[in-house]
Amino acid sequence: MSSILESPPQADAPAGAGAETRQLVVALAGNPNAGKTSIFNALTGLRQKVANYPGVTVERKEGLWTLDAELPPARLVDLPGLYSLDAASIDEEIARDILTGRMEEVPAPDVVVAVVDATNLERNLYLVTQLLEAGRPLVVALSMVDLAERSKLEIDADGLSSALGIPVVPITAKTKRGLDELARAVLAAVGSKPPCALWRLSPKAEAEVRRLYAAGAPSREEALRDLYSDELPADPERRAAVEAARARLSGSDPQWWQEPLTARYRWIEEVTGGAVRGVKDERPGSTERIDRFVTHRFFGPILLLLVMAVVFQAIFSWATLPMDLIDRAFGALGEAVRAHMPVGLLTDLVVDGVIAGVGGVLVFLPQILLLFFFIALLEDSGYMSRAAFLVDRLMRGVGLHGKAFMPLLSSFACAIPGIMATRTIENPKDRLATILIAPFMSCSARLPVYTLMIAAFFTDVRLFGFVPVGVLLMLSMYLLGIVVAIVVAWILKHTILKAPPPPLVLELPPYRVPSLVNVLYTMRTRSWLFVKRAGTVILTISILLWALMTFPRSAVKPVPDAQEGAAVQEMRETGLEGKGESAPLTAKAEGDTADEGAQLQQSYAGRLGHVLEPLIAPLGFDWKMGIGLVASFAARETIVSTLSIVYNVGKDTNAESPSLIEAVRNAKRPDGSPAWTPLVAVSMMVFFVLACQCMSTVAVVRRETNSWRWPLFMVAYMLVIAYVASFVTYQGGKLLGLS
Amino acid sequence: MSLAYAAAEQIVEVLKRADTAGPAAVSLDALEAGRHARVTAVRGSGAVARRLMEMGVVPGAPVRVVKSAPLGDPLEVRVRSYHLALRRSEAQTVSVVMNDE
Numbered sequence: 001m002s003s004i005l006e007s008p009p010q011a012d013a014p015a016g017a018g019a020e021t022r023q024l025v026v027a028l029a030g031n032p033n034a035g036k037t038s039i040f041n042a043l044t045g046l047r048q049k050v051a052n053y054p055g056v057t058v059e060r061k062e063g064l065w066t067l068d069a070e071l072p073p074a075r076l077v078d079l080p081g082l083y084s085l086d087a088a089s090i091d092e093e094i095a096r097d098i099l100t101g102r103m104e105e106v107p108a109p110d111v112v113v114a115v116v117d118a119t120n121l122e123r124n125l126y127l128v129t130q131l132l133e134a135g136r137p138l139v140v141a142l143s144m145v146d147l148a149e150r151s152k153l154e155i156d157a158d159g160l161s162s163a164l165g166i167p168v169v170p171i172t173a174k175t176k177r178g179l180d181e182l183a184r185a186v187l188a189a190v191g192s193k194p195p196c197a198l199w200r201l202s203p204k205a206e207a208e209v210r211r212l213y214a215a216g217a218p219s220r221e222e223a224l225r226d227l228y229s230d231e232l233p234a235d236p237e238r239r240a241a242v243e244a245a246r247a248r249l250s251g252s253d254p255q256w257w258q259e260p261l262t263a264r265y266r267w268i269e270e271v272t273g274g275a276v277r278g279v280k281d282e283r284p285g286s287t288e289r290i291d292r293f294v295t296h297r298f299f300g301p302i303l304l305l306l307v308m309a310v311v312f313q314a315i316f317s318w319a320t321l322p323m324d325l326i327d328r329a330f331g332a333l334g335e336a337v338r339a340h341m342p343v344g345l346l347t348d349l350v351v352d353g354v355i356a357g358v359g360g361v362l363v364f365l366p367q368i369l370l371l372f373f374f375i376a377l378l379e380d381s382g383y384m385s386r387a388a389f390l391v392d393r394l395m396r397g398v399g400l401h402g403k404a405f406m407p408l409l410s411s412f413a414c415a416i417p418g419i420m421a422t423r424t425i426e427n428p429k430d431r432l433a434t435i436l437i438a439p440f441m442s443c444s445a446r447l448p449v450y451t452l453m454i455a456a457f458f459t460d461v462r463l464f465g466f467v468p469v470g471v472l473l474m475l476s477m478y479l480l481g482i483v484v485a486i487v488v489a490w491i492l493k494h495t496i497l498k499a500p501p502p503p504l505v506l507e508l509p510p511y512r513v514p515s516l517v518n519v520l521y522t523m524r525t526r527s528w529l530f531v532k533r534a535g536t537v538i539l540t541i542s543i544l545l546w547a548l549m550t551f552p553r554s555a556v557k558p559v560p561d562a563q564e565g566a567a568v569q570e571m572r573e574t575g576l577e578g579k580g581e582s583a584p585l586t587a588k589a590e591g592d593t594a595d596e597g598a599q600l601q602q603s604y605a606g607r608l609g610h611v612l613e614p615l616i617a618p619l620g621f622d623w624k625m626g627i628g629l630v631a632s633f634a635a636r637e638t639i640v641s642t643l644s645i646v647y648n649v650g651k652d653t654n655a656e657s658p659s660l661i662e663a664v665r666n667a668k669r670p671d672g673s674p675a676w677t678p679l680v681a682v683s684m685m686v687f688f689v690l691a692c693q694c695m696s697t698v699a700v701v702r703r704e705t706n707s708w709r710w711p712l713f714m715v716a717y718m719l720v721i722a723y724v725a726s727f728v729t730y731q732g733g734k735l736l737g738l739s
Numbered sequence: 740m741s742l743a744y745a746a747a748e749q750i751v752e753v754l755k756r757a758d759t760a761g762p763a764a765v766s767l768d769a770l771e772a773g774r775h776a777r778v779t780a781v782r783g784s785g786a787v788a789r790r791l792m793e794m795g796v797v798p799g800a801p802v803r804v805v806k807s808a809p810l811g812d813p814l815e816v817r818v819r820s821y822h823l824a825l826r827r828s829e830a831q832t833v834s835v836v837m838n839d840e
């Protein structure tokens with residue numbers, strides 16, 4: 001109730017002369033889906049700036065709006081949608097703080113433009129009744145008038161304007177109708193004061209308010225706030241008066257606190273009754289007809305599966321081509337730089353640290369762009385809330401919200417966009433639980449590891465003679481991630497993130513043809529935020545990792561040990577034979593990689609591998625795998641290139657390269673037994689399903705939760721689960737006599 | 740204005756009485772899909788009841804249950820001129836009275 005009749009710090013904005021020299025600040029406020037962003041895009045074009053509000057990841061959009069050719073353009077702020085000034089979610093809190101001038105980043109707006117959806121006037125006007133009381137100069141932009149006209153709803157803008165006491169300008173963002181009129185109305189409104197509340201409490205409640213005013217409240221507004229706000233006034237006399245008034249009211253009506261809400265709607269019905277002509281059509285509209293199919297008991301889930309399939313397909317296959325191109329471009333850039341710079345540490349740093357690091361971020365960009373394209377499309381069309389509607393019952397089973405579905409789905413491509421997509425979840429605890437389990441979904445970076453292990457040990461292995469074990473294993477890994485995520489979500493929701501099951505009060509907006517402009521703007525905005533936020537951290541980490549693998553430098557070239565020599569020998573016989581490469585070139589390449597292998601062995605990373613060996617031995621891993629594990633904590637797929645270096649088969653091998661597969665099969669332990677067995681491979685895969693080996697994810701969680709606590713907690717608990725699961729897999733497998 | 744108020748209050752009073760005594764009063768989750776009804780009371784307290792009311796589910800508001808989700812929960816409801824999804828547990832706190840057809 002805190003917002004009732006809230007007055008801003010200074011009720012009167014400087015008008016006239018002041019406004020002409022100073023840049024005006026105009027804020028767009030309104031219900032979710034009222035059309036704010038469409039109007040914002042139409043008014044500012046490309047002159048936009050996007051960032052996050054400090055502390056929270058609510059997008060902060062600002063642009064320049066030329067109100068008048070003579071004046072400097074105004075700062076236009078697009079606020080998150082809100083239903084009421086009594087904030088329920090982070091988004092709403094931010095919007096309220098800006099509107100009431102409590103946000104330091106943005107000066108209190110000189111004019112607030114309330115965007116009101118003409119097809120849904122009553123609910124949209126609720127916020128307007130509150131904005132009127134906030135006391136800022138206010139102009140109503142009536143959006144979606146084209147849709148209202150189409151459904152034969154006639155809205156008398158002038159009548160509405162005189163009933164509300166503020167200007168009302170009909171707008172159609174798509175055709176830019178009404179934008180000039182809006183600019184004129186906003187300029188005229190600078191320095192004005194909206195009329196005070198016109199809605200009336202019931203006589204009983206009003207009498208109590210008067211009584212409180214008489215008993216010492218500074219104003220009628222204060223008295224009203226005292227009566228209905230959650231907090232009691234500090235002053236003991238006023239407090240006693242308020243408690244007595246509440247006792248009297250609740251005596252005759254236990255739901256006495258609802259009076260201001262009901263009263264506002266009574267007033268709204270009066271206002272719209274006078275200003276809206278045309279029958280309110282209560283018959284099912286086109287949206288409801290579409291929904292007969294989209295949320296149908298039987299077809300609804302099928303359609304949802306199809307939509308998921310298309311999104312997956314896009315992310316897994318359409319994105320691979322641009323990803324390869326980016327990968328190769330950065331490879332080529334690295335080579336070019338290496339060719340033109342003197343051999344030395346600086347070059348290594350630039351090529352292996354900086355360029356590889358930046359490439360490591362940008363390689364995800366195609367997936368992220370595509371995913372955000374689909375999410376924006378689904379959101380803008382209105383399908384997203386239907387998806388939440390369909391799966392809510394399932395998600396609630398583990399204590400999550402229907403809105404957690406899309407983020408988790410996205411995480412099968414990559415946890416980063418998935419985690420960023422959790423922003424739509426209002427309750428911070430639900431959102432955190434979703435973020436913490438998102439990395440269990442098997443993302444595309446795990447595929448190279450699964451592929452290598454399966455190719456090395458399970459090709460042509462069949463169960464009962466016909467079921468390919470490789471496929472079975474792959475599926476099991478996906479399932480393992482899902483099952484563990486469900487269990488962890490359940491545990492989190494019953495321990496540290498304990499909260500009653502989140503309520504679901506979700507608007508199902510009418511279907512609209514998505515606007516391509518809006519979708520592209522959203523895509524651009526979110527992707528840029530990703531590059532900025534993940535980029536800085538990933539770059540730092542990859543430089544660090546490079547240093548770990550490069551230092552200390554060996555003065556003398558260490559001679560590869562006998563086993564290594566044998567492995568190289570064997571490989572030459574098996575893997576590289578018949579490739580027809582010219583002999584000197586092959587020899588040189590191998591000499592280089594042998595050097596790299598030796599360097600890696602005695603680097604800090606290599607030493608770390610040795611230190612880790614006793615710890616990871618119970619999982620079936622030796623120190624060389626340890627190096628791979630250390631490297632994989634930057635990004636999972638790096639284990640493949642690291643193993644290639646460790647086994648001296650050259651850096652540029654991929655998971656399907658025959659030489660690497662051979663090297664893995666033939667690697668030996670000091671006692672001569674094979675380092676890898678099928679059981680070790682499975683143990684390794686299990687570890688990769690469950691451990692949080694991705695610096696980008698950690699970086700994004702750090703940004704999204706605005707602290708190091710949760711990302712560190714996530715890394716730690718996932719590591720424990722991964723360790724235990726691998727341990728059980730390996731030791732259990734040995735007990736069962738597997739190898 | 741006060742005349743309009745008195746009329747409105749009378750209607751609400753009548754509806755409230757219907758809620759306690761009339762046979763037509765049911766909770767929203769028990770309303771048959773497709774039937775037009777009017778809200779008589781929001782019985783819950785706390786944030787959810789407040790949010791429902793802010794979104795227009797106040798005594799006197801027209802409502803119609805459109806359908807339930809494939810697994811039986813949540814419900815889709817038409818309120819004023821938009822569609823709202825809410826759980827059965829939330830719908831139980833809203834009393835409605837059916838319109839005469």
Ligand SMILES: Nc1nc2c(ncn2[C@@H]2O[C@H](COP(=O)(O)OP(=O)(O)OP(=O)(O)O)[C@@H](O)[C@H]2O)c(=O)[nH]1
Pocket residue numbers: 030031032033034035036037038039080081082143144145146147171172173174380381512513514515518
């Ligand atoms: N027909 C029509 N559609 C519109 C108009 N304005 C916006 N839309 C559509 O309405 C939907 C919502 O518009 P947005 O501008 O994203 O609404 P918003 O208020 O920014 O929504 P939130 O940011 O979610 O609070 C989109 O699909 C728009 O394309 C309009 O004047 N006419």
Ligand SMILES: [Mg+2]
Pocket residue numbers: 036037038081
């Ligand atoms: Mg918007």
